[in-house]
Amino acid sequence: MTAPLTIAIGVELNGRPTRVRVAAATTLVDLLRDTLALTGSKVGCGVGDCGACTVLLDGAPVLACLVLAAEVAGRRITTIEDRDDDRLARLRAAFVAEGALQCGFCTPGMILAVRPLADDADAATIRAALVGNLCRCTGYAAIVRAVERAGRAAVKPAGRAAEPRANDPRPRRRPRKPSRG
């Protein structure tokens, strides 16, 4: 028996069941970007040194450049494009509100890396979660503030919106492209 060169996999991608056929030698980040057109996850170094490709695999941050697409069959993948996740939405808004990005290349990875943290995580915990994510623009202070801000926004959402609407980058809900299913 010979092992296959391509493999059909089904995953839950940002909450939606997705089926796709991949070459066995495809990394998860290439599957996301090249096949599924989800280009939010970036490839900085491709060798696990920069964190720009961080996505969630069953809720835990992993580097999508060092995961084979073939092995994620049956698993849950969350990328920066997930529009249904409240904490991701708060994090995106808080990064804008705090000016926690300049070029933005590292931002999706940063946000996914801190997604599993509790809303009341302190600065030390946030920094520890981000040691594997490089930003060459901002110096990290604003990034940590943004994560703290996103946490506060969850704790007291009552009354007026926690973030100014003008700064809310959440895209409007659009019909999904059927080609991705």
Add this chain to the structure above:
Amino acid sequence: MADLPALRYSRPRRLAEALTALARPGACAYAGGTDLLVALADRRPWVRFVREVVDIKALDVARGITRVDGALRIGALVTADELMAHAGVRRDVPALAEAASLTAAPALRRRGTVGGNLVTPHPAGDVTTALVALGAVVEVADGRRVRVLPIAEVLTSQAAAWPRQRLILAVRVPHARRSAFEKLAARGAFGRAFVAVAVAVYRGRVRVALGGVGVRPCLAPATAVALWQGGDVAAALVADCQGTGPARVSAHRLRMAAVLATRAFARARA
């Protein structure tokens, strides 16, 4: 990063299937992928033979951490993340928990495995350095039987020379509650050890392992005696580092090793 070469992929669920798959020409065990995928993309010599990755992550026999009389059995698939969080590892072999916690960065620790750290040809794998000091033995599936090999025997065979029908299933680590790990690297996260020292203190003796001074992590018996008897640690390190690798160990590395060894010994004994 360059693209990966063309690869076949299989994910056996049973050990016998995995061993059959690994016997195929060009087959290579695949677990965390944190070293293998980078090496494949870089076309490094030690993975030039690889045409098929055999994903062993579905093998239950290589999972989990259990107690076996006076030791912990740590599955080859256990990740650095699991090691550093495990209460039994932290209590019974703290040097191993410390080594795991100082490895790479969170997303890599979540993937990198104990078995992978043993077979990847790195001079200073943190987990491996700790395992050497802790006197770990390695469970290896070899054909139909499971053999228990000293860790040094596993470390001396390079990945490409590792017999393909063999698979590391677990390590067994005797308890050493008085043990510690110290590492010097360029920065806190990601830093591969410039030099690392693991120390385990037992009743009446000490075992010391060094990372970064040779081809693979190794024991430092003279240093152990010097620490135990209050002797000249620096001189002992010079003796221990003779012939550990192709190049002479630099004076700076030796000096730093002495600092780390003294520090680790003090913490382990406390």
